Amino acid sequence: MNMTTLPVLSDNYIHIYHDRSTVIVVDPAESAPVSEFLKSKNLQLTHIMLTHHHDDHIGGVKGLKEEFKNAVVIGFKNDEHRLPPLTQKVVDGDVINIGRLKFEVWHLPGHTMGHIAYISRDSHIAFSGDVLFGMGCGRLFEGTPQDMYTSLQRFKSLSPNTKVYCTHEYTVFNGQFAVKEFPNNQDIENRLRQEISHRADQKFTVPLVLGQEFLTNPFLLARDVEEFREIRERRNTFSI
Numbered sequence: 001m002n003m004t005t006l007p008v009l010s011d012n013y014i015h016i017y018h019d020r021s022t023v024i025v026v027d028p029a030e031s032a033p034v035s036e037f038l039k040s041k042n043l044q045l046t047h048i049m050l051t052h053h054h055d056d057h058i059g060g061v062k063g064l065k066e067e068f069k070n071a072v073v074i075g076f077k078n079d080e081h082r083l084p085p086l087t088q089k090v091v092d093g094d095v096i097n098i099g100r101l102k103f104e105v106w107h108l109p110g111h112t113m114g115h116i117a118y119i120s121r122d123s124h125i126a127f128s129g130d131v132l133f134g135m136g137c138g139r140l141f142e143g144t145p146q147d148m149y150t151s152l153q154r155f156k157s158l159s160p161n162t163k164v165y166c167t168h169e170y171t172v173f174n175g176q177f178a179v180k181e182f183p184n185n186q187d188i189e190n191r192l193r194q195e196i197s198h199r200a201d202q203k204f205t206v207p208l209v210l211g212q213e214f215l216t217n218p219f220l221l222a223r224d225v226e227e228f229r230e231i232r233e234r235r236n237t238f239s240i
């Protein structure tokens with residue numbers, strides 16, 4: 001699996017999948033770093049996948065479309081009024097075949113009402129945007145706790161070895177919150193230690209391994225919506 005992750009802005013990631021015939025970029029916050037990378041590998045962009053409408057996920061689409069006019073832009077049909085022009089409009093349950101990859105589209109409201117994720121069960125990868133983060137989840141800008149709780153529960157149907165390509169490097173800060181929430185949880189403590197050391201070595205904590213999230217993510221450990229809501233509220237005001 002040829003995946004490349006480009007760190008951009010203060011803490012965003014742009015993920016790029018590439019093989020001989022297919023080059024997919026997910027949530028291009030900016031065009032220049034993607035364009036430079038593709039040039040350096042002599043690759044032609046074929047697809048842009050968008051998870052939601054925030055600027056730090058779509059900012060690079062215009063520039064990339066100018067350079068790669070035939071690139072297919074994929075996004076949520078119900079949100080097309082606030083996304084860049086889409087050439088493939090998708091809804092929950094759609095299956096997208098791109099080259100040798102097959103993705104399911106999941107509508108996951110909570111962070112925004114039009115947030116989607118792209119899931120490839122065969123390849124064990126998930127592009128989760130701002131829904132699931134390392135030991136955390138996206139802020140509820142538009143949806144209710146029930147929306148986000150239900151969205152997160154869907155990940156429990158996936159194999160624990162699924163690699164989750166989320167779009168922000170928040171893992172250590174989330175982990176510092178998680179150890180306070182679950183002070184006797186050895187898995188969380190061990191993971192935080194490991195992630196701190198990764199970051200000290202300039203390594204990314206993304207992709208996440210879903211099985212680790214099952215064990216250490218406070219929002220997946222929450223037993224019901226009410227507990228989820230309380231944890232989310234404490235996280236909103238958490239500082240070190």
Ligand SMILES: [Zn+2]
Pocket residue numbers: 052054111130
């Ligand atoms: Zn966002």
